Amino acid sequence: MNEVFPFLVIICDRNGWITRVVRDDAGLVAPFPLPRPFAAMVTGEERTKTVNLFSELRERGIALGWEFNLPMEGAIRTFHFYACAVGEEFLVAGAESEKQVTVLFQQMLEMDSGSINATLEAVRVLMARAKERSVRESDLYDQLTRMNNEMAAMQRELAKKNAALERMNEEKNRLMGIAAHDLRSPVSTIIVAGRFLLSALADRMSDAERDALHAIIRYGEFVIRLIDELLDISTIEAGRLELRLQDVELVRLVEEVAGLHRHLAEEKGIELAFAPPGEEIKVRADPAKIEQVLNNLLGNAIKFSPAGTLVKIEVSGDEDRATVAVSDQGPGIPPQELEILFTPFGTTSVKSPWGEKSTGLGWPLPAA
């Protein structure tokens, strides 16, 4: 009794089609859709025998000890079947050991007909539910695949558009670079000519004329600076920025740049304070780019500081890194606008007390 035998208990209709499975240890029926002919389970030559089994069941209401050879896991196994009519259907039980199947069948027959019918009804409800669930699940899989397909197609479209945008941006940078470059030389000529006139006609000009000439030169210089920044932005965005690294003494560089801005700061009544540290700080850097960054930072600080305030420069460093910090007492930048600070041409709501224009390139360049 210790040996485990696979059982098959099924319900068939009067034509010999399996309509429900009560127990199927060996997976003889479970993989297939129902209803399925009982004959489909047996080997070819025994199909007629199954017709006889069901004839006997229809005639006598019971059929005992029928043997059938069932292909199972690549081998043929002999099953013993016991079957009886329950209402309009047949209860069929089978196992490899005849003893086992008779015991099982005995137990089932000992149930009164009410219990058997109740069991059958429960099985019927369960089967109906399972079938309904399987249809529903299959439909859901299809729906899921439809959604997934749609998302995959949309994602492809997005990736394609993204690639197109990147290409357009590169093209824009290239054109911007060309345009800026072409603009630079006529504007340089305007400045040189202005300076020439300023010195050549120095004695013969009225104050108003001199002011106008100064304005021409000043705005010309502003445009050149703007062009240089545009050129840098397009170079950086195109990924073509090359750094010319060399050994640089940072304190002296900061001192030189601060010297250039001191005059402008003093004119506006702003104190530019730089207390150099006692020792030299050697760094590996591109001095022209560092100078440009410092120019932008100091230029911004002076542009947005009101008169009577302090712009402070601090330089510190150890073996790994050097820090240059510029702080001012201007209005500062609203926290919600910090994000746009580093996007090219993104200007904040902060206005210069001196009415100076903003290019929107002052922050992106040092950040790049």
Added chain:
Amino acid sequence: MQTCLQDIRYHLSYLAESVSLKSRSLFEDYMSWVKSLLGSLGLPEEDMLINLQCMSEVLSRELPSEYAVIACEYLDKTRLEYKDIPLKAQESFLEGSPYAELARRYLQALLDGRRHEASRMIMEALEEGTTVKDIYLHVLQPSQRELGRLWQLNRVSVAQEHYCTAATQLIMSQFYPLIFREERKGLRLVAACPADELHELGLRMVSDLLELEGWDTYYLGPNVPLSGILRTVEERRPHILALSVTITYHVGEVLAVIEGVRSMAGTGDLKVMVGGYPFNIDKGLWKTLGADGWAPDAGEATVLAEKLVGV
């Protein structure tokens, strides 16, 4: 009984599509599949012969005579030749591919539910220098076909099939940065699976491979209504419209799209190419539908597209 009725409905919808396309080979191919299936269920051949005869008798009475003649001819010929119809016993699609080993490991990983591992295998192959094209043609395409074969053999579940396909879609999307960076060459393709077609991976591969060749491809995906396809053709003015279906009774929708674009103004130069299972079975079907060409797989589809526009 219900299953029997359901089966007859399938037989009739395949027969209807084959008759309307005048393609007996489509119906024969379907019958070959039915024969294999019934054989595996242990059902006697005689049942099917009786079934075919009944259908023929009923249709000859019920159908208008011009259709009845063709339908009954198909049914009667199939019945007479039924014993000789070869069983569908396809070889594995993974054998013979130059990347068979990778394709086998890839599909097995997906069948086991290990999609991250499958994705890693593909990315590693890419890093080792395998081209996107080779991965599409020799790993992903045969894996999908093998998946379909295993499904027909009832060796994979519906859930497994859907999972594997979704995972492959996701893995393909990781190639986009490579696919969309190529220089354009001014050729445009619009691709769509008409009707309620769930099988869209093949056409997606064709679109991606052409994008790699420098085409601008607009892949509309599956389940696109006729009006959507026509609108896109109007907007994009493609050189080629590619259409694909897997289910035979969706071929009629392909015909509707072809007739639709042919009747649009200014589409005189537009070439239409078709692909998918029914076209592989009936090699002349593309002509019947009025298409300009047909290709049996994603690789040949890219060659055909370039040929049709004279590249």
